[in-house]
Structures are given as C-alpha cells and as structure tokens.
Amino acid sequence: MTPEPRYVAYVRTADRPGSLTALAEVVSGRGLSVDSLASGDVEDGTAVVIVSFTASPRLARLVERTLDRLAVASSVTVLPADDPAVRASGIVEAPGLPFRPPADAAVTWSRDSDAQPLLLIGQLLEVEKVMRAARTAGITAASYALLPPPRHPGILAV
Numbered sequence: 001m002t003p004e005p006r007y008v009a010y011v012r013t014a015d016r017p018g019s020l021t022a023l024a025e026v027v028s029g030r031g032l033s034v035d036s037l038a039s040g041d042v043e044d045g046t047a048v049v050i051v052s053f054t055a056s057p058r059l060a061r062l063v064e065r066t067l068d069r070l071a072v073a074s075s076v077t078v079l080p081a082d083d084p085a086v087r088a089s090g091i092v093e094a095p096g097l098p099f100r101p102p103a104d105a106a107v108t109w110s111r112d113s114d115a116q117p118l119l120l121i122g123q124l125l126e127v128e129k130v131m132r133a134a135r136t137a138g139i140t141a142a143s144y145a146l147l148p149p150p151r152h153p154g155i156l157a158v
Helices: 019-028 057-069 124-136
Strands: 006-014 034-039 046-054 073-080 087-092 107-110 118-123 142-146
Touching: 006 019, 006 057, 019 034, 019 046, 019 057, 034 142, 057 073, 087 124, 107 124, 118 124, 124 142
Parallel strands: none
Antiparallel strands: 006 046, 006 073, 034 046, 087 118, 087 142, 107 118
C-alpha cells in the first residue's frame, strides 16, 4: 500500500483566541493527524499559521476548502510537502562531532567548526533527509521548522 502524501497548509489568520484551535480542528475533525503546527510573527493583527498533515489528495482539497471558509482565515494555500516552495530551516547541534549533511541533500548549510551548531535551509524533504542522517549518526539535538511561504504568484502572500 502506498502511503498517503503529506501536505502543508499556509493560513493567514486573525490573531485572536481560538484561531489555532479552529485550524487544528478542521484537520483533526476529518480524522487526520496534525504532523506539525506553527505560527509566525504577528503583524497588523494577523499571522501565518503553518499546518502539516498527511491525507489523500481529495481529503487535502477538502481541508483547504474548509480552512478557507473559516472566519479566522483570510487566505489559505495548501501545497504538497514535496513542492519546491515548501521550505524549512534546521539546526543540528553535535558538539565535537564532524557531522555534515549527506552529499545528496540539496540544502544550504553553514558551520564554522565542529564546536558550532550546523544551520541549514532548503526544501522540506531535503531538510528532513539531513535530520534523519543526524539521528542515524546518534545526534539527538536536531530539529527543523517550516518557513513561511515565499512571495510569488499562487502562494499565500505574507
């Protein structure tokens, strides 16, 4: 059985009590699990909330339409997790270990020395590849965060 695809929803939402709960309920109310939920900086009373989830393409479209109808949402964009516009940043803290991203990971990274954390940015699946490699190497201090969408047509304007 082929696993269902992952999606990332970018929702511009009002900064008021209950907004995050309303978004999470749309996803969980359809029997889906929220893989991650994050909110960005609040500006002019609104914020971009990023919700990732796994669903069939049909169910992902339903989630997008339902999110778009919420009173707290002013705009919604749902993209497949493998879309080049879905980007993440990450950090790997491995003091004294010579960890580097795998050669096939298409990420931009920097690290001044093995005593410093490794910082990286790239497409979500590529960043996740680096996180898996870090954990395989025994590094437990590795994490990433989804980034707000870039500013271009077809993607939620931030």
